[in-house]
Amino acid sequence: GENVGLHLPTLSVQEGDNSIINCAYSNSASDYFIWYKQESGKGPQFIIDIRSNMDKRQGQRVTVLLNKTVKHLSLQIAATQPGDSAVYFCAERRRQTGNQFYFGTGTSLTVIP
């Protein structure tokens, strides 16, 4: 995937505030975009996905926004909690050759109590 060699950007937020994590993508052939959360020493876990023909999807305390014009994806976490501290990855699914998932660089979120 793109940008896997870059160091993680970081984001620090106060507990209770909203968090916004951003992701840029380059491949217009992706049919789904997905957000994953990775806690230290563990494998990533699925949070939410959004189909490429949508611009917004909401889950429990999370909202994903997709702007195809500028190829930008964001994850908004409402009322951020200490348990939200983790690395967050956006991923693209490209169906033209299979069911592969390509991950972005990731953002390290730290919640300050």
Add this chain to the structure above:
Amino acid sequence: SQTIHQWPATLVQPVGSPLSLECTVEGTSNPNLYWYRQAAGRGLQLLFYSIGIDQISSEVPQNLSASRPQDRQFILSSKKLLLSDSGFYLCAWSNWGETEAFFGQGTRLTVV
């Protein structure tokens, strides 16, 4: 319920030694299988992808190979490890057409 097992959790190997990491999935059939590598503090790089037994695609040229001898078994191998092979290796599975991939706990490989 479906589970994914990946082992070992940690591994320290000398340069030039062989490698074999194993991943098995339970509770599902004909899963899509993936091997990813994550360098320290960086993103996940897709190494191999498999849609079925002996059907494997390599995403990047490298010192590693993958095999799928059984439907729910995925093996990552190397004949001779390089220092640059160090990293956190993650196995994952998904159902065809679905967007959620399920990851194993990972293997932290250090080549010395």
